[in-house]
Amino acid sequence: MGKIKAAITGVHGYVPDYILTNKELETIVDTSDEWIRTRTGIEQRHILKQEGWAASDMGREMVNGLLEKTGAKPEEIDLLICATITGDMVFPDTANTIADKVGAINSFGFDINAACSGFLYALSTGAKFVESGSHKKVVIVGLDVMSSILDYSDRTTCVIFGDGGGAVLLEANDTYGIEDAILKSDGNGRNFLNMPAGGSKLPPSAETVKNKQHYVFQDGRPVFKAAVKGMSSAVTDLLNRNNLSKDQIDWLVPHQANIRIINTVASQLDFPLERVMINIQKYGNTTAGTLPLCLWDYESQLKAGDKIVLTAFGGGFTWGATYLTWAY
Ligand code: ACO
Numbered sequence: 001m002g003k004i005k006a007a008i009t010g011v012h013g014y015v016p017d018y019i020l021t022n023k024e025l026e027t028i029v030d031t032s033d034e035w036i037r038t039r040t041g042i043e044q045r046h047i048l049k050q051e052g053w054a055a056s057d058m059g060r061e062m063v064n065g066l067l068e069k070t071g072a073k074p075e076e077i078d079l080l081i082c083a084t085i086t087g088d089m090v091f092p093d094t095a096n097t098i099a100d101k102v103g104a105i106n107s108f109g110f111d112i113n114a115a116c117s118g119f120l121y122a123l124s125t126g127a128k129f130v131e132s133g134s135h136k137k138v139v140i141v142g143l144d145v146m147s148s149i150l151d152y153s154d155r156t157t158c159v160i161f162g163d164g165g166g167a168v169l170l171e172a173n174d175t176y177g178i179e180d181a182i183l184k185s186d187g188n189g190r191n192f193l194n195m196p197a198g199g200s201k202l203p204p205s206a207e208t209v210k211n212k213q214h215y216v217f218q219d220g221r222p223v224f225k226a227a228v229k230g231m232s233s234a235v236t237d238l239l240n241r242n243n244l245s246k247d248q249i250d251w252l253v254p255h256q257a258n259i260r261i262i263n264t265v266a267s268q269l270d271f272p273l274e275r276v277m278i279n280i281q282k283y284g285n286t287t288a289g290t291l292p293l294c295l296w297d298y299e300s301q302l303k304a305g306d307k308i309v310l311t312a313f314g315g316g317f318t319w320g321a322t323y324l325t326w327a328y
Contacts (some may be wrong), residue, residue, distance in 0.1 A: 005177025006130035006138070006170045007327035010072075012065035013296030014058050014143075015046035015164035015283060022159070029155045036159050041259025045162025045284030047147045054088040059098035059141050062167035062292075066139065067102070070169050074103040078135035081126050082111045083118025083288040084165075085315070086145040090198070098141060107139075115193070116255050116314025118142055118288035120183065120322050123168070123310075127178040130170050138170040144287035149195055151215035160257070161216070165289025166296045176304065176327040180242055182234050182320050189226065189317025192219045227261050230319035231311040232268040238309065238321045246271050248307055250326075251298070255312035256280035256290040265311070287314065302326045 021044045022033035036042055048058065059082060067074060080099045087094035095109030114121040119142030129135035143165025150158045170178075197213035198204050208214060231254060239246065252271050254262050259280055266276050277294040286293060291310050295302075302308075306326040313319040 002174055004131050004133060004172045004174065005179070006127035007173035007177035008168045008295070008324065009171045009327055010066050010070035010169040011166055011292060011295045011299055012062055012069055013164065013166035013293045014061040014065065015293070016048040016050060016058065018047045018049040019044050020047045025159055028152055029158060031155045031159055039260070040160060041280050042159065042284045043281045046164050048145050048163045055084055055086055055143060055145050056088050056094050056097040056101060058143050058145065058163070058165065059094065059167070060101040062141055062143065062165060063098055063102045063139055066167045066169055072137055072169060075106050076137050077104040077107040077139050079126060079129055079138045080104055080107045080109040080141065081122045081138070082109065082141040082143070083114065083122040084111060084143055085113055085115050085118070085287060086148050087111055095141070114314065114318040115316055116257065116285070116287050116290065117183070117312040117316070117318035117320055118314070119291045120181065120310060120312050120320045121318065123178065123322060124181045124183060126170050130172050133172070136171065139167055140170060141165065141167045142288040142292045144289050146216070146285070146287055149214065149216050151212055154215065156220060157216050157218055160285050162284035162286050164283055164286045164293055166292025168292055168295065173327055176325040179323045179325060180238060181322040182238050184230065184234065184320055185316050185318045187316065189315070192222050193217070193315040193317070224258065224261060226317055227257060227313040228264045228268070230313045230317065231255070231265045231321070234319055234321035235265070235269055235309055235311050238323050242323055244307070244323070249275070249309050250306040251275055251277055251302070251308045253277045253291055253294050253308060253310040255314065256283065256294065257285045257313070304328055
C-alpha cells in the first residue's frame, strides 16, 4: 500500500463586508489610485468593521462555511491550526477560540506565527498529523486582520494590506494530496519587516503608542527583492526535486503581496500568467490569508489530479513552496 497523503477536501474563504477602495484611501493619506494600481496591482481591500468582531469571528465564518460545504461535523475535527499574526489576543491562541466558536469540542489546536508564509507552514504541519494516521480531519485556517496593526497615516504600508482569509480541510487520501514542501526561514530578516512593540522586547507603554510602534514597519525595497528571490528559488528547487517541469504544473499560487512581485516570479520561472492565480486586485495582501483565498476563488476551475504549486514569502523572513495534487 502506498503512503497516506493529506488531501485538501474543501476550501472556504471569508472577507469582511466593508470595501476600502483606492479612491477612499486618497482621502485618508497622500496617495493616488494610479500609484497604488501601478506599483502594487491593488484596486480595493476588505476591512473588518463589524462591531465586536475579531480574527476568530472571521475564522468562525470560514470554518462554518467549510463544514457546511464538506458535510463534516464540528465534533469530527481532530486538530485546528490557525496561521495568523493578528490573533484576537497575544495569548491565548486564536485556533482554540475558533474551535470553541464552531463547536469543535474534540479538537486540539494552536497558532502558527509565520506572517505571509503562515498558511504554508500550517499546511505542512497539519499534513504530518494526517499522514501519520493519528488524526483524520484537520482544519487549517489562514487569516489576518491587518487593519488592526496598520498606521493609516503611513502611505507606504496602509495601502497594501487587507483583512480576510480562508480555511481548508485535510483528510487522508491514497492518490492525491500534499506531495512535497520546501520551507525556509532567516531570522536576520526581522529588521526589515516587523511590529516593533507589544512583545517582551518592547512592552506596550504610553511611549510606544506615542511613537507608533504598534504598527507594521516595512522597509519595502529589500523585502521586495528578497520575496522575488525566495519564492523563485523555492519553486525551482521544489520542481527539480520532484522531477517536474513547469509545463506539468497546472497552477502556480503565489502569495499576493504585489503584482510586480508576482509578475517577476512568473517571468523568472518562465511560467505563463494564465496559469497563475491572481486576486490581489480585490483583496490586497491579507498576509496568511492570501493562499486559501486564491484556492477559494479558483476552486471552480480546479479538477482532481491538477498539479498545484503554492509559494509564499513574508516577515521573519519566512518563505517556501508546497507541491500538491488537487483531490476533487
Ligand atoms: N502612494 C504614493 N506614493 C508612495 C506610496 C503611496 N501609497 N508609498 C510609497 N510612495 C512613494 C515613496 O514615498 C517614494 O517616494 P520618493 O521617491 O519621493 O521617496 C516612492 O513612492 C517610491 O517608494 P518605494 O518604497 O521605493 O516604492 P516601491 O516601488 O518599492 O513600492 C512597496 C513599495 C509596494 C511596499 C514595495 O516595495 C513592495 O511591495 N515590497 C514588498 C512587500 C512584501 O512582499 N511584503 C512581504 C509580505 S508582508 C508580511 O509578511 C506581513
